[in-house]
Amino acid sequence: MFKRLADAGAVVALTVDGKPVQARSCDTVAAALLAAGIDRCRTTPVTGAPRLPYCLMGVCFDCLVTIDGVGSRQACLVPVHEGMTVETQQGRREAGR
């Protein structure tokens, strides 16, 4: 969906759902996920539909992921750091459980 046009800084190693991903120091988590070509960063709580970032400017909340163990963070606002763990958020909510 996106390719790197320019050198966006030093390589930064992340894991996304346990798999290694190489980001660059200029990346936000959302940019790193898009550059790595992932097909979803979450599935919706209502119907379980896959989502990727939509606005990349902090208003749509479609890029919510778990970062270093904290859930529902806006991936488009968080810069990457070495050793960061990112988990995509999966699954419908189970109301009443």
Added chain:
Amino acid sequence: MNAVDLAPSYDLVVIGGGPAGLAAASLAARAGVTTVLFDENPGVGGQIYRGITSTPVINRSILGEDYWAGEALANEAKASGALIVNGATVWSLDPERIVGVSIAGKARMIEARRVIIATGSQERPFPIPGWTLPGVMTAGAAQTVLKAQGLLPDGRTVMAGTGPLMWLLAAQILRAGGRLEAILDTTPRRNLLRAAPHLPDFMLSPYFAKGLALLREVKAKVPVRRVASVAAAGDGKLSEVVSDRGRMPADLLLLHQGVVPNVNLALAAGATHEWNERQLCFQPVLDQDFSSSVPGIAVAGDGAGIAGGTAAAERGRLAAIAAVRALRPEARLPDPQSVRQRLQREEMGRAFLDWLNRPADSFRQPEGETLVCRCEEVTAAQVRATADMGCEGPNQMKAFLRCGMGPCQGRLCGLTVTELIATQRKSTPAAVGYYRLRPPVKPITLAELASLPISEAERKAVER
């Protein structure tokens, strides 16, 4: 910078580090007012100058000179003595000007004698069938990663919509060596009739020559088709863009139909807002110094009504001059009249652009199974049927359908819900109103709340 290093109070708190916020903070700090600027992004610049201090796109011709003009603003702010804090999320502002802010997982409540909200604009919701599919993004999103990370659309890319930003992004993508399969222009032809009376003004504005050059540059390389409908189709991800002019395979669809003020913080602070029929959005009611209905709180930049980045900086300066006057009457200040004149020049021709690029009803008021609320996945048919049943406004609509109650807090459905209710009930958006917004306007964790300092009196109040 960490939240614990913040002072308990500042003379001026500026929220947002785009052109309005940077210009306001610079002017105030230079006039000797203790100023802090909070911005939630990793670097200053806002959306228009995003990544201005760090962009890897060093070939200046790609993003263009209008982008690089932001460098001076950022440098000026840095040298001004204002404390600039990035990665700072303001989640609360009350009428007593207590600012709730989180930095790196720690929260603080900061007192401000004056506040300038400079949270700018966001892209107008573009609710078409399939707009939630992976592979569908806003044009602004693609521009954001181009500026800040040097990411260029790859694969079959289609743009759809209306407005200057769409053409600017198309030109930037082409200059960077990217490719666009097509631009689906959703501008209704009849818009020209309402725009025409404002053409003389527009011809005098700097945007006239720039706009024509941009259109020529893009149309020489990309097929442009006028369309009356757009839909994204695919199973789990975008595979096709469907319009009334046919279907085309696509990997990325970039949508844009203008920008609207980011109203969440100003509304939560209690500022009175009004409906702008030309720009089809709510905006705060402001005086000539951009002061809102809440004493001590001003709204500058595009959050005050859409006028563009260079106008935003002048508005920021005017708001800052008023703030400094109140805080430090002896301070030496630039002449507000000359700032006002510059602002007037920047705003010239805006009426033409607004009327020309006014999105068609069908692209703002969807039908059937098209999602209105992306978070809670509420359809247009549900909203329309609930309005028909007697639901009178967006706040009641929340109780029926949960629309506007997801994490985006109505940012991507608010205008659509208001307009749909107005249409169904043969009312007006002004009469229907908007969601009632309350802090926190951004989600925060319990740990962040728990990190707030507790006074002895507060501790005693809950101890038995």
